Amino acid sequence: MNPDPDYSAAYVVLRTDLGDGHGFCFTIGRGNEVCVAAIRAHAPLVTGRALDLDDLGGFAKGLLHDSQLRWLGPEKGAVHMAAAAIINAAFDLAGKVAGKPVWKLLADMSPEQIVDLADWRYLTDALTPADATDLLADMLPGRNAQEARLLQYGFPAYTTTPGWLGYSDDKLVRLARQAVAEGFSQIKLKVGVDVAADVRRMRLAREAVGPGVRIAVDANQRWDVPEAIEWVRALAPFDPYWIEEPTSPDDVLGHAAIRRAVAPVKVATGEHVANRVIFKQLLQAGAADVLQLDACRVAGVTENIAILLLAARFGVPVCPHAGGVGLCEVVQHLSMFDYVAVGGSTRGRVLEYVDHLHEHFADPVRIVDGHYVAPSRPGLSTEMKAASLADHLHPGGPVWRNA
Amino acid sequence: MNPDPDYSAAYVVLRTDLGDGHGFCFTIGRGNEVCVAAIRAHAPLVTGRALDLDDLGGFAKGLLHDSQLRWLGPEKGAVHMAAAAIINAAFDLAGKVAGKPVWKLLADMSPEQIVDLADWRYLTDALTPADATDLLADMLPGRNAQEARLLQYGFPAYTTTPGWLGYSDDKLVRLARQAVAEGFSQIKLKVGVDVAADVRRMRLAREAVGPGVRIAVDANQRWDVPEAIEWVRALAPFDPYWIEEPTSPDDVLGHAAIRRAVAPVKVATGEHVANRVIFKQLLQAGAADVLQLDACRVAGVTENIAILLLAARFGVPVCPHAGGVGLCEVVQHLSMFDYVAVGGSTRGRVLEYVDHLHEHFADPVRIVDGHYVAPSRPGLSTEMKAASLADHLHPGGPVWRNA
Numbered sequence: 012m013n014p015d016p017d018y019s020a021a022y023v024v025l026r027t028d029l030g031d032g033h034g035f036c037f038t039i040g041r042g043n044e045v046c047v048a049a050i051r052a053h054a055p056l057v058t059g060r061a062l063d064l065d066d067l068g069g070f071a072k073g074l075l076h077d078s079q080l081r082w083l084g085p086e087k088g089a090v091h092m093a094a095a096a097i098i099n100a101a102f103d104l105a106g107k108v109a110g111k112p113v114w115k116l117l118a119d120m121s122p123e124q125i126v127d128l129a130d131w132r133y134l135t136d137a138l139t140p141a142d143a144t145d146l147l148a149d150m151l152p153g154r155n156a157q158e159a160r161l162l163q164y165g166f167p168a169y170t171t172t173p174g175w176l177g178y179s180d181d182k183l184v185r186l187a188r189q190a191v192a193e194g195f196s197q198i199k200l201k202v203g204v205d206v207a208a209d210v211r212r213m214r215l216a217r218e219a220v221g222p223g224v225r226i227a228v229d230a231n232q233r234w235d236v237p238e239a240i241e242w243v244r245a246l247a248p249f250d251p252y253w254i255e256e257p258t259s260p261d262d263v264l265g266h267a268a269i270r271r272a273v274a275p276v277k278v279a280t281g282e283h284v285a286n287r288v289i290f291k292q293l294l295q296a297g298a299a300d301v302l303q304l305d306a307c308r309v310a311g312v313t314e315n316i317a318i319l320l321l322a323a324r325f326g327v328p329v330c331p332h333a334g335g336v337g338l339c340e341v342v343q344h345l346s347m348f349d350y351v352a353v354g355g356s357t358r359g360r361v362l363e364y365v366d367h368l369h370e371h372f373a374d375p376v377r378i379v380d381g382h383y384v385a386p387s388r389p390g391l392s393t394e395m396k397a398a399s400l401a402d403h404l405h406p407g408g409p410v411w412r413n414a
Numbered sequence: 415m416n417p418d419p420d421y422s423a424a425y426v427v428l429r430t431d432l433g434d435g436h437g438f439c440f441t442i443g444r445g446n447e448v449c450v451a452a453i454r455a456h457a458p459l460v461t462g463r464a465l466d467l468d469d470l471g472g473f474a475k476g477l478l479h480d481s482q483l484r485w486l487g488p489e490k491g492a493v494h495m496a497a498a499a500i501i502n503a504a505f506d507l508a509g510k511v512a513g514k515p516v517w518k519l520l521a522d523m524s525p526e527q528i529v530d531l532a533d534w535r536y537l538t539d540a541l542t543p544a545d546a547t548d549l550l551a552d553m554l555p556g557r558n559a560q561e562a563r564l565l566q567y568g569f570p571a572y573t574t575t576p577g578w579l580g581y582s583d584d585k586l587v588r589l590a591r592q593a594v595a596e597g598f599s600q601i602k603l604k605v606g607v608d609v610a611a612d613v614r615r616m617r618l619a620r621e622a623v624g625p626g627v628r629i630a631v632d633a634n635q636r637w638d639v640p641e642a643i644e645w646v647r648a649l650a651p652f653d654p655y656w657i658e659e660p661t662s663p664d665d666v667l668g669h670a671a672i673r674r675a676v677a678p679v680k681v682a683t684g685e686h687v688a689n690r691v692i693f694k695q696l697l698q699a700g701a702a703d704v705l706q707l708d709a710c711r712v713a714g715v716t717e718n719i720a721i722l723l724l725a726a727r728f729g730v731p732v733c734p735h736a737g738g739v740g741l742c743e744v745v746q747h748l749s750m751f752d753y754v755a756v757g758g759s760t761r762g763r764v765l766e767y768v769d770h771l772h773e774h775f776a777d778p779v780r781i782v783d784g785h786y787v788a789p790s791r792p793g794l795s796t797e798m799k800a801a802s803l804a805d806h807l808h809p810g811g812p813v814w815r816n817a
Binding site: 012013014015016017038039040042044045048049052077078079080081082083084089091133134235237238258259260261262263264265268285286288291292 | 415416418419420441442443444447448450451452458480481482483484485486487488489490491492493494495535536537538539635638639661662663664665666667668671686688689691694695698699
């Protein structure tokens, strides 16, 4: 579905007298300028205004509830990605001002403070703010122990590196073995173009890693519901752990039908889910075993807090989408906050890792023995290096001038 | 929810050696430039290319399946509205070349031609192209009689004019009576700010129009699910015909819960539904009694054909959203095509009418005795007058210079 990604980002710097916050939303090329236009459309709601770092929930709602911009969504597409970039920039700033990485900033908040960050509109049939506060309060006693374990062991990762379509069988086998040697307990294969080839690749991967390593498969929305069921059943003999994005990300009922048909293979989705209302329904309909939130498609940290709380309420693990531009850097904060203060466990949770573009970030992720190391630097790890920004600035930067 | 609309449009002219096609998507002010950017992002897929008027389904898919632009949706928000503007412009051109209004252009096509216009991806669990072809073939014998009735009587309309929030009680009563005198058999009230005021306004409207005229109420997404149920029950003694947009347009399961709780009051939704996948689920879940497609939010004529076919499959009437900028002009073609060739009946179908901005269109709608008169001029009625375009061009036009 994404044959020719040309990784791009619309980058926001929120300049304040307390310092700068950095955020972005990422695209795969054409249309990046639409996100830039959408970010600029929010500028009058931000520039010259006072920013209350103790009310970032209010700041986010100020962007998301603008009635005229809302018309372009509501809460989806380019305007929503733009809001994500700005809201994440505000959290990056808040972390820097507090001298904490954002996972720790959030994990040190009271249940009431966390609940106040989320926008509860359209959620109360599934979870009320009062119930969410209780849920967070129940987790308070475990926070210190979870934080200590996080700092000691990190957060479990899986790798998509071996499984891209187009790799030779030899390369697939070599990279799958290498991933296991590096300490990963889960790998992922892209599927969906040719069922016979997918069966062959899945068999080779299973033979390479043995029975104890999970192999997730990812269809990137290629199938209709009946085709998804048939295809996953063809792969089932090789014990796929989850099928990711089997169909349209909007199709809650379709995911539910697929999940019923392919169990015990799990269904995972979320990287293209537009907002918390669709996530709520995936949970209500029993449509997913694994929720894969994205840092920059829903409205940043605040909406992701709502999604983490909903997932905890329904007992469904969140395994964020990463890769792209800087997603690994951002989503690690969300998963670590989830572990310390919301879900309280790493059971069933694993964070995608793609070894790609980290060199452009001021505080890149670190993976040790198949685990993300908890970042210690203040902020949301969203800041790109000044040289990378200058080099890739469109259209005047040297990378573009020389293209 | 829309307190300060500043009606705006991103306007497309598709210039070809066969003539020009006109299309647009409409916004309520801020963010219109985001739609302009999204339309421009599609330009490389359109300009300089050959346009096959016998394969407008292929033309539409060429826009919608672009993998990089799709990342900004998929199929939602600004990029989808942009696709709507371009696709509708192509149909306006096709109607002009054929010398037919688009409702007639479509209604003269074979079942196979109609089915080929739709994008069937993600729909086949609910309706296959073969079943849709059969459905259309079953309606072939009635086409001539339905067209004759359409030309004689027009298509039934309802009016939102009496019911805007902020009107005095006197004005509401006067306009409600006037609507009935003008031949409308349905009116609509906006609700959702103050339940006591809504009960009073609903009572006054019911007293003004009597028991035989339908009164729809429209909440414009203001409520969570529990609040929607409570509010509609408070209005129920005055026999509301439908509750429109009671909650988030993404919330299929929420609409289903509301519908179960407020029956026999009908649930209507669709003006902000992003695409055919959400419409499919509204039908599968029994979440709506009335589907309200929009001409410019989903991907124009082609996606609306899929929605009309799905609705016919499930036996749910389509009553399009109109008003805004030029929606009445466009959706009349969809409803008339639906009547002649798809649904085959006006039962339960009524087309919104708002008396607003028609003066800017080259072929404005005509309402006689509460009915839309079938347009006879070739095209999709999307073309604005040259003077209106020149006057309102942003930022250089005289209306903006003098603002």
